[in-house]
Amino acid sequence: MPIRFDQPIWLALLLLLVPAILIAWRSRGGLSRAKVWTTLTLRTVLIATLALALAQPSWVRRGEGLTVTVLIDRSQSVPMALKTSALDFLTKAVEAKERREDRVAVVTIARDASITAMPDSYSAITVGADDGDPSATNLAAAVRLALAIMPNDTANRIVLASDGNETTDSVLAAAEIARANGVPIDVLPLEYEYPNEVLFERVVTPARAREGQTARVRMVLRSQTRTRGTVRLSMNGEPLDLNGAEPGDGLAVELDPGPNALEQMISLDASGPQRFEAVFVPDDPAADAIDRNNTAMSVTFVGGEGKVLLVADDVGSTQFLAAALRASGITVELRSPTTLDGGLVALSGYDSVILVNTARWSFDQEQDRMLHAYVHDLGGGLVMIGGNQSFGAGGWIDSEVAKTLPVDLNPPATRQMPAGALALIMHSCEMAQGNFWGQQVAQAAIDALSRLDYVGIIEFNWGAQDGFQGCRWAFPMQRLGDKTAALDSTKTMQVGDMPTFAPSMQLALQGLMNTTAAQRHTIIISDGDPQPPSTQLLKEFADKKVTVTTVMVGGHGTPLDRGRMQAVAEKTGGQFYNVKNPKQLPQIFIKEARIVSRSLIQDGETFQPQVVSQLPGPTQGFGSVPTIDGYVLTAKREGLANTAMVVPTSDGRDPLLASWNYGLGRTIAYTSDVSSLWGAAWASWERFQAFWEQAIRWSMRPSTPSNLHVNTRFEGDQAIVELEATDADASSLNFLNTSAIVLRPDHEPVEVTLQQTGPGLYRGQFDTDEAGAYLINIGYESTDGTATAQGNIQAAVTVPYPGEFRTVKHNAALLEALARDTGGRVLAGGDPALADLFDRTALEVPRSMKRMWDLLAMIAAALLVLDVAARRLSIDPTEAAAAARSAVSRRAAVGAGTLDAWKRTKSQSAERADPLAARSRFDADASDVPAVDVAAETSGGPATAGTSPRVGGRPETDAGPPEGDDGDGDYTSRLLAAKRRARGNDGEGAPDA
Structure with missing residues (x-):
């Protein structure tokens, strides 16, 4: 049946038609036959329309087409040759489509799913120029996306071409949605196997160690067969000698099938993060198909004396500051922005970073975000020192680093300055x-x-x-x-x-x-x-x-x-x-x-700064400071920022030095410089070293106590982090408030909860679904709020390569289960025409519905108005026809009168042009024709005796039809009637005034 009723119970209202017809017939009275049948018909149709509208009918249309949504795995785990052959197979299979109403859609699969072709009868198998991040496979996202774009006016089928190795989510869970909607999933397995593959599973080192300690480095490899090769190990990019007196620095190994473990003892002679990288090199390159999984990495944080990183475009401009800090016992490392490498792991080895007159364009966007994360999430210190390429003058406005600073890099809103x-x-x-x-x-x-x-x-x-x-x-x-x-x-x-x-x-x-x-x-x-x-x-x-x-x-x-x-x-x-x-x-x-x-640069004169705050902080104890010859204009930041030094000017007091706590770290902004450009007086100041030592030490991250230990390990795709806390007497520290921030490889922070699992033991876990380093910053505090147990401790875990490269074989079993659960088919290679992608067997025939009740409701409303009009209004057809004829004739009379008036006006104009002719015409019987007051005649009032008409004039007004007139005549007709009456009274004398 093409019509479906959602509320068929309302169709019972059709039974009211019988009494409605009887009542209407009995109450017809003296109505004419035409009116009786008109009202009866309208009433019947109205009731029927209302009943149908309340039953909520819909027009049901049966779909004839079939939409096939093809999901293509473009991840790195699938060999390129298989990707190409799968595309060729699917292209030819789609070209075998016989019905024009059938449609094709294409979705590519990587870390995310993306649409490359929407459902259309003209779509072809295609992949985009950028299929997304191929280092992961999310089959579940592809299935959900396919279900989302499927049209509801055709039957639907999904075809999945993949190796079945998923790294994110669960495709079987997504398949439950497809099965519930009656959508089968056919699978085209992309089968491969690497029989001789070697994987470097992990390098295990201590999460934290002391400077000078000897650490155990454990390397775990997995081989499919017996294989020979060489293992090389480096620390911070420097190769370590693993074979003693033998030539070279690599260790020759013979790997057995299955897991293989190697151990080395390494001396840790430097503080900071020590990055280990191990590589396996097979003797026969043909015996190892994938080289991306032959590397593993690890990081150990080595405690020691604090050190700072001093970054400048011009390293020579930092000589005064670097010398002062070294003289104070602070370890300083000088770098330019172009030599910053090692990412956030390397940066976390410094307790504070000092940017000296360094421009924003010397850093890329990744480094900008990295510096922000270093302060906010890892608790590092940051000091920005001015110059003609620093702060706003160096392009730092609205950067990630600008968020960390205790000053606003935009100039004060009240400052009048050139834009x-x-x-x-x-x-x-x-x-x-x-x-x-x-x-x-x-x-x-x-x-x-x-x-x-x-x-x-x-x-x-x-x-x-x-x-x-x-x-x-x-x-x-x-x-x-x-x-x-x-x-x-x-x-x-x-x-x-x-x-x-x-x-x-x-x-x-x-x-x-x-x-x-x-x-x-x-x-x-x-x-x-x-x-x-x-x-x-x-x-x-x-x-x-x-x-x-x-x-x-x-x-x-x-x-x-x-x-x-x-x-x-x-x-x-x-x-x-x-x-x-x-x-x-x-x-x-x-x-x-x-x-x-x-x-934004304020120079050209000498400025005397003022110390306006003696709060505890980087400037405590310094009541006065030397003059400066310039600074970069900034504005005071509202909130908890402490602006300790200002530069008084006629426009206000501009910040010179400010500080605050930001996230887990501390930052300082000094808007002048420390070179001879603007700070010559400071360089010769006897307290220069003491001032900067105090300021830099205030910004540095506190050292980690030795009674805290962090251990990390992997369990599947999750990293486990454990904190062991004891006091000075080696007693367990219980009930600490602990929390952890994990910085993912893209520097996005993730909060991790650490729960106490034993005396002094706290445990947390997080997902490691991307390759790269995961920086962990654990904050701890005693429940009584004392400083006896309070601080932060860092660790790191590393995922050396994407999970795509951990697979050495297809997962056809998963694909077969997917097809079985949804009623799909397992497609085999060979002749694409035999695949019959557009097979309609056992597919649910779609039916689309278009609602009709709203249209019926509008029709019923119109019928109701007509029904009332038919019963309440009395319309005589004869009178209606006469009224119509009268209206037509009146319009014609008005048109004729207008034409006559135009002719008279033309004639009078001609008379004015020839006055003699006009005079002779009127003088012929002027004494015999009485004067007429046209205005009085046309208004129905008496005419004035003895008045003369205005030659060529027009009546001044048309106040209405003359008394006794029916009003049907026009203006010209009334004027002619007045003249006739005047002539008819010629023998009786003038009318009364």
Whole structure:
């Protein structure tokens, strides 16, 4: 039946039709036959329509098509040859589709599932250029995504091509949803096996140790067969000698099938995190198919004297500070930003990091996030020291590091100071992931500007209605303010392929010149293939002192295009960048955005700082300090920040030194510098060493007590962390408040709860589903709040390679169980046509429904109005026809009267043009024709005797029809009637006045 009723009980209302018809018939009275049948019909249809609407009918349509959603495993565990053959097989199997109404959808599988083709009759088997992170397999996510995109007007089937090795979630759990919806899952097993594979499972070292201690290093390997090879071990990148007097430093081994364990004793002679890396090299490379799983790593934290890392673009500018700290007994290591390696593990070996006049563009985004995590989650200290490339002048505004600082890098809102203006011309569409990188660089530039600066973003879009030759403002030139609107606009940019630079540059110049900025700058990102701007336009930029920086990225650009982009920068005073690695783009845009923030530097005179706080902290005991010759303008940060030193100016008191606790760490901001540039007086100050020793030691992370021990190990895909706590008498410390922060390889923090499992023992666990180092920071505190047991302790666990490389064989058993649970099939290779992907056997025929009750309800409402009208209104058909004819004739009479009036007006105009003719005509019988008061006649009042008509005049008013008139005549007819009555009274004398 094509109609289905959700509430069929309401159809019983149709029984009311019988009494309704009887009542209507008996009460017809003297009504005409036509009216009786009209009301009876309307009443019957109304009741029937209401009954049907209340029953909630739906139109049921039977689906004829079949949608096959193909899930393709693109993870690294599947050999490339199998991926290619699977694509070929599925492509040919889909091409065998016979019915036009059948559809195909495609979902690729990696760490996440992604759609490459929506359900469509024209879709083909395809994979995207970027299938996501292939280091993991989430089959369950792919099944859920397939169920989500399935149409409900066709039958549905899922085809999964995979090796069956999943690293995340459970596909069998997701299959329960498919089975509940009657969707079978066919599987195409991608079968392989590596019979000679060797896996380096782990390197086990102590989580923590003391400096000078000898540690046991245990290496565990698993081999499929008996294999010979060499094991090499390094610490912090330096190879360790494992074979004694034998040549080389590797250890020759013969591995038995199954697990194999090797042990070495290593002396730990340095403090900080010691990174161990072990590698197995087979004698026969053909005996080991996957080399990615031949490496394992481990980290041991070695306690010792505290040390700090001093980072500067110009290491020479740190000589005064480094010498003072070393003289105070603090171990100092000097590095430039370009030599920072080892990630967060290496950084965690320092108790404090000092950034001396270091620009934001010297760090990539990963390092920026790493420094934030180092302070907030690992409890490290951070000190930022000023200079002409530090704080806001160095592009640090709104960075991750800026969040940790006790000052606001934006200038004070009340400060009147020159602003800068920046125009961004976006043409990144030709590079890989152009929209993504366009968004990233625009956001980086916006973050580097202050709230007082101007910014505008220009995009190219042929369909733009409000632009100039396809170029339009994605974000019109305006002050940044809180930056929310500007950052939001970067997410909706449409980076089109512009044919020429001129329109966008003209638009940028116009926007920049409409600002009051002291410095105006433009950045163009492009592959260089648009036509270059004219020499006249470049001269206009130069004359108006608007600089242009060009950034060339990959695309269709040629060496000629490169020269043109370079010429644009040179002729306008900007810079040219030829970028090969897109990860460098945000740093470049931050550096260029800094050009419009030069006003943040306050120099050119000598300033006398004031100490305004003696609270416990880095400046306690220092009542006065020497003068400075410059500083970077910042604003006081509200909250718990302690601004101990300020620079008094006519505009207020600007922060010079501030400090606070941030997360688990401490940070200090000193807005002047420690070199001869601005700090010559400080370098010769007798208390210079004491001041900086106290400040740096305040920022350093406290040392870990020796009565706390941390152990880590793996149980499957989970890491176990255990804390053993004792007091000075070796008694267990119980009921501590413990918590742990785990920094994943992507620096995302995860909170882990440690529960007490025994006397002085606390245990927690967390997932390790990504390759890389997991940094653990355990905080502990006694329940009574005393400092006898309080602090932080660090550890780390390492996952050397993705779980994809732990598998040496397909998991066909899982795939077969998946097909069996959902009623699917196990497809075999061979002839793709025999696979019959569009088999309809045992598939549930879909039925789609379109509701009808709302339409019926509207019809019933209209019928109700007609029913009332038919019963209450009395309409005589004869009278209705006469009224219609009268209306038509009245409209015709009005038209005729209008024509007569036009003719008289024309005649009177002719008479005025020939007065003699008019006079002769009226004088012929002027004495015999009485005068008529036209106004009185037309108004129904008496005429005035002896009055003369106005020749060629018009009646002044039309107050209404004459008395006794039925009002059906028009104005002209009434006028003619008045003249006839006047002539009829000619022999009786004038009418009464």
